Amino acid sequence: MSSRRSTPVPAKKAPKPKRLSTTSFLLEIGSEELPWQVIQPAMMQLAVLMKGFLANHRLSHDRIQTFGTPRRLAVLVEGLAAMQPSTLRETLGPSKAVAFDAQGHPTKAAEGFAKSQGMDVRELETRDTPKGVYLCAVKHENGLPAAQVLTDHLPHLLPQLTFPKTMRWNASGVRYPRPIRWVVALVGAKALSFDFAGVRSGARSWGHRFIVDEKSGEASKGIRIPRPEEYEMTLADYGVVADPVWRRDTLAGQLARLARSVKGRVYQANHEELLEQAVFSLECPNVVCGTFDQAYLAVPHEVLIASMEEHQGFFSVVNRKGELLPRFFAPTNMDMINMELIRVGNERVLAARLADARYFFDEDRKVKLADRVQELRGVVFHKKLGSLYDKTQRIMNLVSDLAEAGGVPEMVASCQRAAFLSKADLVTGMVGEFPTLQGVMGEKYAAHDGESVEVSQAIGEYYRPRTPDDAIPETTVGRFLSLADRLDTLAAFFHAGIVPSGSEDPFGLRRSAFGVIRIVVEAGLNLNVTDVLRRAEGLVVEQGVKAGGHPFAPLRAGSGPPLQQFLEDRLRYYGRIVAGYREDVMDSVLARADDATCNLRDLFLRMDALQAITSRRAFDSLIVGFKRAHRIVEKEAWTDRTVDAKLLTHPTERTLRESVETAGRAVGQALDARDYHGALKQLIGLKSPIDQFFDGVLVNAPELDVRANRLSLLRQVDDLFSAFGDLSQIEVQGQ
């Protein structure tokens, strides 16, 4: 009986299923100018919060759209249910056994529960649960109007928006990135009224600060948003483009048009970030095209571009040959017929900036880079790791070792010289003003000082790869210098026990390690990285840096000390993302990586060969056979490898023996030659002998000497496979 009661309530008790009427909802938080970076993330949060909120409150809806400008964050909900649906709320009470005594009378527990629910015991129902039959209070709740739900709960929803940096400004104590000045909340044509952050919500918004509707002059009193659907259009009438996508299109279109008009194109390098900044800094984007004095083109173009981009947020322009033009595109927030005043103003500001940049360029060149190296004594690299001068000394030593180890002793002198000068541009006026020009200015100044092309070019490119997409340095000296700098950074920080954790990596050690791996692998350098790291740590120790970390140990899979593990993680990341290796392929190779073979290039050659052969049809069954041999040897902990030919009675035993011997020699030669594809091909050839062996004989022969002999033979098989890597890690993919 109780099971029937727990079925859905009969239709006549349920609310009439009628067509719900829908409405729409708008919320706009008006504020003083938000930092441009926070707007997009806040829009996304707002959409998620709104969606969750409406779901929690049983308010169905169609599309949710968000808007964002420096002065407003808004969300528009279409097809919103005007009313919450009525609902039956079920609350479980005590179990039936507890609720009624032997005579079937309700106990105190039953009466107490009924009272707490405002019901009579006789009105309670029962529900079957896995734990038994329980009393249940079923209550019919009428839905509330959406407007009321929103009015009641929005003030609690809004503080859930999070931002990296917030402030207080009035007694409300609300925190937000900048002061909130108005809130619009509309359900259909009805304005919702609630208090938040010291303002009362309503239908009144504000248009562009300075573009005023001349006819009505309404902006001075604010503007009334008639209905949520009319939000975007109403704002547009008052000079505000609420949708960032629209602003982006506008900007991109204007930039392209202006570029065409000067027979050029927008300089691309940081284009996307500049565009993003403009989109979220402006309510009414409008680009003006200005010019600067040709004479400034004598200053390195990187400097001019940095002046325009970093200081002013201007786009720079190149001609079809990629040469910088004496022009700029300035995104402004004003749309007027006459933009002359604004253009001239921006030109004057840029001229002052460029004059400053030229001043630095001229002043910097008065002192040779070499004469600045001593100044690095006064610049801290890290408080536990000495000055940049100390680091320079370490890199000089390390880069010589790298050049020697890398087989180019003739480059030692250039490597050392480049290392000596590598940090000197950090104390120039220009890099002080434009930190992003580190390296770039070093190269220019080194060339100016008469340093060799090899040296100056290395200084110019050793910060590469700056990003995962950036190319590695082109020259050998640049590559070694980049490696030395990164390996020193890694060794020093790990030695001092300053290790990245979780998402925290303030010194960019992951990026450094990734750069090391990319350079070694992509440049095909034969280097034992562990050796170099040991040497690097030795240099750190020589300078008296206190140890706070772990000493070095071989790079090995599994539980290594942090730096090894750290490098291995980056290695795997590279293998996974760039090379597309299987995890078990990497496991197999890394498990065998020890001091002798810890050569990143070598590890990648092995992974490459193994990854290639995994696609061969015979591979999986080879691994099945090998693993069988491996398990037996492992289980017996069999270490003896001596096989007595006389005890090999079965032909499959003899075949296997011969195959192992032949393959053994060939694999050895191939491994020596680093022909890993060849070595693996030899192993594939063992597939049938192994399979036939297991088909033909029983390893656990009754005669102990025969058994031992077979185990030794399998031990030889195991050794042969293990010479390449720990192939027992390979997971058989087939059926």
Add this chain to the structure above:
Amino acid sequence: MTVQHLILSLHQFWSQHDCIICQPYDLEKGAGTFNPATFLRALGPEPWRAAYVEPCRRPTDGRYGENPNRLQHYYQYQVVIKPCMDTIQSLYLESLSALGIDPRKHDIQFRQDDWESPTLGAWGLGWEVRLDGMEITQFTYFQEAGGHTLDPVTVELTYGTERIAMYLQEVDNVYDLRWSKDVSYGDVFHDSEVQFSRYHFEVADIVMIRTMFDSCEAECRTLLEKGLVLPAYDYCMKTSHLFNVLDARGALSVAERTGYIGRVRGLARGCADAYVERRKSLGFPLLAGSGARPVASFQGTPNRPPA
């Protein structure tokens, strides 16, 4: 508009908006924020509204009078209002109109620029205000000063008077500014830039200045112990300037630099604590309703177009 006319216009504007017009504080300082009328008055619950011109000294920015845009001594126009009011942005824009800058004809943008002063143990959020791409004002809602969380919040407007004047007078060299109808900025200040650049970069007696720093620091601490916070704060300001001179002279290693900043910050904190105590012991007199109140007398709406 001459430089002095510009200053007079701002005085006129802000005095009409209930600010007291203070005169510059008679000690060297790196920014108007150091003036007790900002740093100390921002502390505690008492309301405060003031506007003043502040001569600022930034020894490292000296260029021997050769750079058209950089000076080691220049003037900030400083407005501080506590509690900050809802209409401060539009009021600020009105003040630009009073200078003859019609925001409807220019491109004025509020670009994020958060402010922090390690020596004052202070920070705030705000913007640099850009007029056609040029930074003309620093606009900051103070959140903390001298290690104290500020409640109510003070808003600080710092106008770059020379920048604005250069814009208005359409000159590209600060020394060409007309200070008055007949006298240029260069006439008044050029030699001072030359001499002080030389002094700060080449001549300043490092040993003497270090000694002075130590003496001022000691005096500040002594005065704090004696409960004389205002004289103590004078000595705190002096240490800050002496540090700036040492810095410009290239006398400080990085580690030392950090050490000196920490010492000035320590004094600033001590002064902040003592100032709040002192005002409390006086019963926070400005809370009584005189001076810079009430908020309701301010006009304007969030984006009211300037008159």
